Amino acid sequence: MKRIYIVGCARTRTTFVRNLFWAFENTFVFPVEMPLRTLIGVTGKEYNFVVQRNSGGVFSNKIPAWRVLRDMRRIRTNNITVINVTRNKRDTLNSLGGYVSEKRWNACATQARKWGGLIDLTIDSDKILASARELDSEQRRVADTLKLTSRAKWSDYPAFMPDCIMSIPSDLPGHKLRPPEYRP
Numbered sequence: 001m002k003r004i005y006i007v008g009c010a011r012t013r014t015t016f017v018r019n020l021f022w023a024f025e026n027t028f029v030f031p032v033e034m035p036l037r038t039l040i041g042v043t044g045k046e047y048n049f050v051v052q053r054n055s056g057g058v059f060s061n062k063i064p065a066w067r068v069l070r071d072m073r074r075i076r077t078n079n080i081t082v083i084n085v086t087r088n089k090r091d092t093l094n095s096l097g098g099y100v101s102e103k104r105w106n107a108c109a110t111q112a113r114k115w116g117g118l119i120d121l122t123i124d125s126d127k128i129l130a131s132a133r134e135l136d137s138e139q140r141r142v143a144d145t146l147k148l149t150s151r152a153k154w155s156d157y158p159a160f161m162p163d164c165i166m167s168i169p170s171d172l173p174g175h176k177l178r179p180p181e182y183r184p
Contacts, residue, residue: 006052007059008085009108011095013125018052023152062107
């Protein structure tokens with residue numbers, strides 16, 4: 001089992017990248033943002049578990065140095081796979097009416113540079129959305145690097161998403177969700 005932590009500044013398309021992981025066999029993708037501690041608490045060997053960072057997570061916001069160090073230790077000691085999602089700075093800052101401040105974007109970029117040794121993969125969301133070919137090429141790179149088996153092509157998104165996940169209300173509290181018996 002791999003525990004995969006999707007990180008990146010807000011508005012860099014981390015949710016989209018998280019959802020793409022449903023295209024891999026034996027993988028449960030938690031359908032809402034969760035803190036790192038949730039991923040650390042996952043045990044079992046029957047499936048890979050993918051969590052998207054919450055807004056207070058490392059590589060995702062301006063957070064105090066002690067929290068960055070704490071999260072880095074947790075990632076290292078718990079063998080967490082980290083995937084950092086990036087996007088053009090200007091587009092990120094302009095997305096959703098300026099939701100992300102330049103200060104926040106810079107903090108995310110600084111953390112990624114400083115702690116880049118703990119990032120297993122970086123996915124450029126602008127590049128993968130350029131074409132279906134780029135999207136599927138990136139899927140092969142992710143699968144090869146993480147030793148995952150694909151069951152659908154990323155370019156077929158959202159066709160491979162489980163119907164139950166597509167209909168989850170956005171206000172559903174994440175702590176009540178449990179991995180289903182997932183069989184591709």
